[in-house]
Amino acid sequence: MNTMSTNIQSGIDYASISRKNRSWDIIFASLGIVVLFIAISTLLALFLDLAIRGAPQWTNPDFYTSFPSRKPLEAGILSAWVGTIMVMLVTAIVAVPLGVAAGLYMEEYADKNWFTDVIEINVSNLAGVPSIVYGLLALGLFVQTFGMGETVLVAGLVLALMILPIVIVSTRESIRAIPIELREAAYGLGANQWQTMAMYMLPAAKPGIITGAIVGLSRAIGETAPIITIGALSYIAFLPPSPIGGDFPFISFEWLNSGFTVMPIQMFGWVSRPQADFQITAAAAGAVLIVMTLAMNGLAIYIRYRARKS
Amino acid sequence: MRPESSGVQVSAHFLRKRETVNQIAKYVLMAAAAISVLVTVGIVYVLVSEAVVFFEEVSVWEFISGTSWTPLFAVPTFGILPLLSGTIVVSGIALGVSIPLGLTLAVYLSEYAPDKVRETVKPILELLEGVPTVVYGYFALFLVTPLLQIVFPDLPGFNMLAPGLVMGIMILPYTTSLSEDAMRAVPNSIREGAYALGYSRFHTAVKVVIPAAISGITAAFILAMSRAVGETMVVAIAAGQMANFTFNPMEGAATITAFIVQVSMGDVSHGSVAYMSIFAAGLVLFLLTLTFNLIGFFLRKRYRQAY
Numbered sequence: 017m018n019t020m021s022t023n024i025q026s027g028i029d030y031a032s033i034s035r036k037n038r039s040w041d042i043i044f045a046s047l048g049i050v051v052l053f054i055a056i057s058t059l060l061a062l063f064l065d066l067a068i069r070g071a072p073q074w075t076n077p078d079f080y081t082s083f084p085s086r087k088p089l090e091a092g093i094l095s096a097w098v099g100t101i102m103v104m105l106v107t108a109i110v111a112v113p114l115g116v117a118a119g120l121y122m123e124e125y126a127d128k129n130w131f132t133d134v135i136e137i138n139v140s141n142l143a144g145v146p147s148i149v150y151g152l153l154a155l156g157l158f159v160q161t162f163g164m165g166e167t168v169l170v171a172g173l174v175l176a177l178m179i180l181p182i183v184i185v186s187t188r189e190s191i192r193a194i195p196i197e198l199r200e201a202a203y204g205l206g207a208n209q210w211q212t213m214a215m216y217m218l219p220a221a222k223p224g225i226i227t228g229a230i231v232g233l234s235r236a237i238g239e240t241a242p243i244i245t246i247g248a249l250s251y252i253a254f255l256p257p258s259p260i261g262g263d264f265p266f267i268s269f270e271w272l273n274s275g276f277t278v279m280p281i282q283m284f285g286w287v288s289r290p291q292a293d294f295q296i297t298a299a300a301a302g303a304v305l306i307v308m309t310l311a312m313n314g315l316a317i318y319i320r321y322r323a324r325k326s
Numbered sequence: 327m328r329p330e331s332s333g334v335q336v337s338a339h340f341l342r343k344r345e346t347v348n349q350i351a352k353y354v355l356m357a358a359a360a361i362s363v364l365v366t367v368g369i370v371y372v373l374v375s376e377a378v379v380f381f382e383e384v385s386v387w388e389f390i391s392g393t394s395w396t397p398l399f400a401v402p403t404f405g406i407l408p409l410l411s412g413t414i415v416v417s418g419i420a421l422g423v424s425i426p427l428g429l430t431l432a433v434y435l436s437e438y439a440p441d442k443v444r445e446t447v448k449p450i451l452e453l454l455e456g457v458p459t460v461v462y463g464y465f466a467l468f469l470v471t472p473l474l475q476i477v478f479p480d481l482p483g484f485n486m487l488a489p490g491l492v493m494g495i496m497i498l499p500y501t502t503s504l505s506e507d508a509m510r511a512v513p514n515s516i517r518e519g520a521y522a523l524g525y526s527r528f529h530t531a532v533k534v535v536i537p538a539a540i541s542g543i544t545a546a547f548i549l550a551m552s553r554a555v556g557e558t559m560v561v562a563i564a565a566g567q568m569a570n571f572t573f574n575p576m577e578g579a580a581t582i583t584a585f586i587v588q589v590s591m592g593d594v595s596h597g598s599v600a601y602m603s604i605f606a607a608g609l610v611l612f613l614l615t616l617t618f619n620l621i622g623f624f625l626r627k628r629y630r631q632a633y
């Protein structure tokens with residue numbers, strides 16, 4: 017009652033201010049939704065554009081089983097998708113153990129000293145280094161200095177270095193998210209640092225780490241620039257030798273030193289061709305590529321969602 | 327833990343062995359962390375050592391002040407300014423799109439959206455971030471440019487406007503999530519104080535939350551800038567490959583990254599000046615992004631310490 021009378025005395029119309037504020041709230045909330053709509057419709061437009069334009073190609077089974085060709089509508093993505101799988105294999109084998117180990121060190125073992133600070137600043141900077149600079153690193157070091165050539169191994173390595181920060185950061189975040197009680201309980205039972213980490217922290221952090229690894233790999237699968245820099249070609253009409261089979265011991269590592277192409281390079285090669293029909297082939301390759309990356313991202317989101325629920 | 331026959335005693339041998347394993351694990355993990363430092367060392371070494379050779383052929387002054395960049399011509403010129411202008415225009419457009427949209431979306435998600443909406447929206451934004459950049463390039467060249475040509479009939483097929491706009495949407499998830507993180511780090515007590523004084527959500531967001539989160543939001547913008555400057559495929563596909571000293575977004579122009587792609591695609595002989603010029607250009611790019619990343623790193627650290 018008292019305040020009411022003050023209001024009247026001061027002559028301020030609080031009701032209208034409150035109404036005005038409320039309308040600002042509504043305007044702003046709708047603005048947020050509009051922006052959201054722009055983002056989602058871009059994603060949809062992008063996907064539909066590729067799917068519709070590329071339809072004559074991606075609906076054709078031959079597209080997945082033929083090599084690239086000079087004739088746009090006979091060109092396929094066989095060497096590209098096989099190459100992508102092989103390169104991703106190398107990337108995963110290198111980046112995941114290395115990134116998880118570095119993340120564990122930074123969360124569990126690192127003392128507060130200058131070395132830890134250096135690593136921390138370093139990882140945060142590496143996450144922001146443009147992918148093409150990684151390509152220059154690979155060109156100057158692996159291709160030129162070590163003479164390794166434009167191989168599956170080099171491509172896998174450079175992508176592994178590129179996604180290393182993603183794996184490190186997600187490992188650290190998922191370890192940090194574990195309640196402190198778990199760690200204390202393990203110590204309380206007499207486990208030492210290593211046992212606590214290997215037996216309790218790592219299993220608890222596993223969903224987060226897997227999510228991070230998949231997100232990193234989905235980034236690597238669509239990455240073009242560093243692979244162009246090492247000199248990969250888009251016209252590859254052969255497959256790298258198979259890793260399994262042949263003579264005893266039935267496992268061969270020749271594929272690591274083979275020439276290759278990957279999906280995004282293949283698509284870029286077709287985008288740069290002047291013939292209009294290659295746009296169709298490029299769109300189809302893009303549609304396949306986008307399905308691959310969205311599927312991986314979707315999987316990561318699903319794993320995280322399930323882990324959060326349980 | 328391995329109980330001995332007595333049930334409580336643990337052999338000294340076991341404890342020693344366990345500690346050895348722990349120490350080995352520590353150093354193995356440390357080595358992995360050190361490799362990440364070696365990556366940076368490797369990048370700096372490669373860029374600097376090649377750039378040094380480049381600068382023996384081309385004067386530093388010509389490089390930083392020249393307005394013509396034609397390393398592949400019969401009479402090559404090596405002025406980096408045209409590549410810088412292209413980079414600045416495209417990333418300027420991208421930030422012009424991304425900052426207002428990203429800030430609006432971040433305020434909406436952090437101050438307005440119910441938890442359910444936020445938890446649905448964030449994964450969708452992540453999907454947007456997961457789209458390969460070569461696909462965005464296709465989109466800019468074959469869909470956005472033709473659409474823009476309806477509005478601006480004089481727009482050439484290769485221009486900086488379309489890739490800039492597309493890149494703005496492309497980095498939107500990035501600007502949004504970083505600035506939203508900063509806003510959510512602002513403690514609720516500050517917000518509630520504002521509400522208690524009669525502030526609406528909108529005024530709380532604009533007059534209290536954003537000022538409180540300003541260092542984190544600035545960091546978001548700077549990191550987004552770093553991302554835009556280093557983005558490669560969108561510009562390599564849709565902005566053209568001719569170095570062009572202009573600030574007109576309606577023209578086509580190569581950026582630093584597009585130039586590196588162009589040379590890598592061609593058959594330039596290793597060891598030639600044109601070949602080494604991509605490392606000099608890469609060094610400029612690395613230094614630019616390094617500066618942005620470091621500023622962003624320390625700003626983010628500051629807001630994390632503040633709350």
